[in-house]
Amino acid sequence: MDVERELMKGSTQTLILAVLREGARHGYSIAREIERRSEVGLKFKDGSLYPALQALEQGEFIAGVWEPSAGGPPRKVYHITEAGLAELQKRTGDWNLFAQMIQRILKPSRPASES
16 A cells, blocks of 8 residues: 555645635646645645545535636636635644644653563
8 A cells, every 4th residue: 555645645635725725726736836835745646636626616615716817728716615714624623633643652652671
């Protein structure tokens, strides 16, 4: 199992919501912003971003509007909804709690010689 891929898959929607909290963006721009903020540690492969955007849109956590683009075809620009902001807050709390639990497990509870 590719652990990095599985972690990314489970976090994609939360990362999208976090980026959209700061302003509307189209799909490519969302992906590049996640890469930028992660210092290129997190990259989307073709086909992984758009299913997540579609699921968030179906859940009414984001809304997309087709807008014209300079010199190209129209592109869909997404913005976060009030429900999306609430969902991001919930997911952030869940993530922080999960990270704390993992840290407790990773931290040795006693010296190895006492095992």
